[in-house]
Amino acid sequence: MHDRAAQPEFLQRSFADLGQPLVDTTFAVIDFETTGGSPQKDVITEIGAVKVKGGEFCGTLSTLVNPGRAIPPTITVLTGITESMVTKAPRIESVLGTLMDFIGDAVIVGHNVRFDVGFLQAALERDGRPPLEHRTIDTVALSRRLLGEEVPNCKLSTLASRLRLANQPSHRALADALATADLLHVLMERAAAFGVLGLDDLASLPKMASHPQAKKLALTQRLPRSPGIYLFRDPKGHVLYVGKATDLRSRVRSYFSSDDRRKVGALLREAGRIDHKVCSTTLEASVLEARLIRDLTPPYNSQGTRWRKSCYLRLTMEENFPRLSVVRKPGKGEGVLFGPIGSTRRAKLVAEAIESAIPLRRCTGKVPKVSKRSGPCAPAQLGVSTCPCAGDISQEQYRSHVESTLRAVEIDIQVLFAPLSIRMEALAADERFEEAGAVRDRLEALASTIARQRRFDSLLRCERLVLRIVVTGERIEMRRGILWRIWPAPDRGQDHDLWHGQPDAGLSRQVEMRPEELPSPQEAVAKGLADELTAVAAWLERHSPSVILEWVEGEYSSRIPAVPRFAAKKATASRRQR
Numbered sequence: 371m372h373d374r375a376a377q378p379e380f381l382q383r384s385f386a387d388l389g390q391p392l393v394d395t396t397f398a399v400i401d402f403e404t405t406g407g408s409p410q411k412d413v414i415t416e417i418g419a420v421k422v423k424g425g426e427f428c429g430t431l432s433t434l435v436n437p438g439r440a441i442p443p444t445i446t447v448l449t450g451i452t453e454s455m456v457t458k459a460p461r462i463e464s465v466l467g468t469l470m471d472f473i474g475d476a477v478i479v480g481h482n483v484r485f486d487v488g489f490l491q492a493a494l495e496r497d498g499r500p501p502l503e504h505r506t507i508d509t510v511a512l513s514r515r516l517l518g519e520e521v522p523n524c525k526l527s528t529l530a531s532r533l534r535l536a537n538q539p540s541h542r543a544l545a546d547a548l549a550t551a552d553l554l555h556v557l558m559e560r561a562a563a564f565g566v567l568g569l570d571d572l573a574s575l576p577k578m579a580s581h582p583q584a585k586k587l588a589l590t591q592r593l594p595r596s597p598g599i600y601l602f603r604d605p606k607g608h609v610l611y612v613g614k615a616t617d618l619r620s621r622v623r624s625y626f627s628s629d630d631r632r633k634v635g636a637l638l639r640e641a642g643r644i645d646h647k648v649c650s651t652t653l654e655a656s657v658l659e660a661r662l663i664r665d666l667t668p669p670y671n672s673q674g675t676r677w678r679k680s681c682y683l684r685l686t687m688e689e690n691f692p693r694l695s696v697v698r699k700p701g702k703g704e705g706v707l708f709g710p711i712g713s714t715r716r717a718k719l720v721a722e723a724i725e726s727a728i729p730l731r732r733c734t735g736k737v738p739k740v741s742k743r744s745g746p747c748a749p750a751q752l753g754v755s756t757c758p759c760a761g762d763i764s765q766e767q768y769r770s771h772v773e774s775t776l777r778a779v780e781i782d783i784q785v786l787f788a789p790l791s792i793r794m795e796a797l798a799a800d801e802r803f804e805e806a807g808a809v810r811d812r813l814e815a816l817a818s819t820i821a822r823q824r825r826f827d828s829l830l831r832c833e834r835l836v837l838r839i840v841v842t843g844e845r846i847e848m849r850r851g852i853l854w855r856i857w858p859a860p861d862r863g864q865d866h867d868l869w870h871g872q873p874d875a876g877l878s879r880q881v882e883m884r885p886e887e888l889p890s891p892q893e894a895v896a897k898g899l900a901d902e903l904t905a906v907a908a909w910l911e912r913h914s915p916s917v918i919l920e921w922v923e924g925e926y927s928s929r930i931p932a933v934p935r936f937a938a939k940k941a942t943a944s945r946r947q948r
Contacts, residue, residue, distance in 0.1 A: 392558055392567060392568060392572060393425075394424070396474070398421050398474070399419065399478075399480065399554065400490070401419075401543045401544075402415075402486050403541070403542065404489055405442060405445055406442065414435050414437070415434065416449070417435060417543055418432050418542070418548075420547045421472065429472070432544040435459055435461070435465060436456045436457065449542060466497055466499060475504070477569065478505070478506045478507070479509060481509045481526045483508040487506060508576070509557060511576035512561070514576070515575060515576050516575075517529065517560070520532070526549055533556055535556070564587040568619075571623065577626075583638040589641065589643065590622050590626075593619040593623075593646055594648060595617050595619050596649075597614075597650075597651065597655050598615065600614075600621070600622050600645070601644065601646070602640075603641065603644070604640050604641065609662075609666050610641060611637055611668050611670035612662045612671055616652055616655075625638060653846065653906065656906075656908075660901040660905055664898045679713065679714075680709070680712050681714050682696070682699070682709030683696060683706075684709075685772070687772075689736075690765055693732065694721040707823075708819050708823050709895065710896075710897045716815050719816075720816050723790060723815065724779075726809070727788075727789045727790055729771060730772075787813065790809055825903070826895050827891075830850050831891050831925040831926070834849050834922070834923035835847070836920045851903045852889070
């Protein structure tokens with residue numbers, strides 16, 4: 371086991387980690403002069419295009435276009451293009467091929483690029499050509515975010531004058547395209563202050579740069595485009611939030627643009643540092659996220675404390691007449707049916723579903739040896755439970771109900787589903803929609819809880835499981851559902867095992883765990899392990915076609931029941947429509 375603290379704090383990553391680097395991106399800056407402002411009604415009269423890459427001009431394209439109609443006097447005054455100038459010019463249909471070849475696979479740039487792309491799309495459609503699918507960059511939007519406080523407006527002429535661009539616009543296509551290209555280079559230099567070095571970041575910058583915490587975008591500068599986990603910390607180093615991502619850079623930067631959850635603003639205001647760890651697989655990221663949330667309980671992770679409120683559904687096997695009980699701790703005795711379950715309310719729904727199908731007693735008191743009741747309790751009178759307290763059933767007879775419950779949960783869930791489904795459909799047919807909806811809710815809670823429990827059981831029965839990921843060649847070892855070790859592919863080294871950021875006791879926890887930390891298949895799953903087991907089970911189900919099973923010790927199988935689709939949903943919907 372190597373010492374993580376001895377590793378360097380930062381690993382210099384390549385530009386490839388930032389997505390497509392701007393320095394390697396080819397841009398096609400376009401500008402059109404037209405007969406008006408509507409792509410559907412008006413047409414192009416002049417084309418100007420400039421291709422740039424790495425800060426250098428690679429070529430230009432310029433031509434007048436015969437619009438096939440009169441040019442309005444106002445347009446002539448604005449652009450200086452007269453009808454006599456375009457009489458011998460080619461029609462747009464004969465120019466489109468050359469223009470599209472010039473653009474190639476470059477990123478299209480324009481000052482108010484929607485205007486130019488709209489006219490180009492309309493021309494392509496009229497000529498029966500495939501629609502434009504290129505990425506676009508709008509220098510107007512970038513200018514508003516990066517230069518808005520320095521200029522009175524973001525017109526191209528104003529920006530060219532204030533920034534003293536080498537090329538000045540003149541309402542002619544090529545001159546305006548050259549000025550826009552100069553402006554693009556200035557904007558990319560300004561954007562570098564926000565850590566923008568890749569194309570994706572440049573495209574999303576207009577939204578991010580307007581964020582109240584835009585200055586903190588620099589905290590994301592070193593994030594790679596790899597799966598892993600990230601941690602928001604306050605200036606003192608306390609962990610505020612832990613998250614996982616398949617693309618660390620894209621996910622964290624989305625907090626400054628598309629993520630509008632209420633807590634995000636407060637989180638970014640408090641954040642002083644963002645650390646990350648690159649993981650070899652999304653499985654490792656999910657597991658480490660679950661462990662860190664459990665160990666560190668960050669204040670902005672709502673699930674960080676939610677698992678503490680979970681509970682168990684237990685069949686009180688120590689009693690002569692066992693009953694279902696919702697408990698906070700499973701205890702050491704027998705009879706734990708499900709758990710942990712996320713909330714007491716959901717656990718009660720599951721209990722009600724079982725009790726609706728099998729008439730277990732519902733009273734919570736101790737059953738006396740000699741009956742003191744003059745008659746059965748209310749649930750027994752309604753025929754939905756038995757009443758041992760009234761002496762209407764013997765211990766031997768009651769035992770058959772207990773055995774039916776255990777058999778239904780462990781083997782034949784249709785014993786529970788069938789009567790409940792019949793009951794729900796009958797209620798819906800009688801237009802008793804609220805009652806049908808209540809039965810549906812119990813069925814859904816029961817089905818999802820059974821499916822989750824069987825995922826847990828399948829993992830816990832497997833002492834050791836070794837899988838090889840086909841694409842990467844990495845091997846993953848699990849023990850009783852716990853991610854135990856990851857072996858990198860022979861040609862990948864140990865890069866994914868390095869921490870990037872300040873070392874932290876909670877973060878430096880190895881993937882390997884101590885044997886005493888492993889859950890026991892004979893005991894209920896501990897609350898703190900439920901999220902981790904859920905993440906492992908979900909990963910196995912999603913990636914089973916892309917892994918090879920290399921070693922199994924113990925039993926590994928999947929007997930997860932399909933969650934039924936309940937017709938009561940439609941009945942409830944039809945009631946609302948009335």
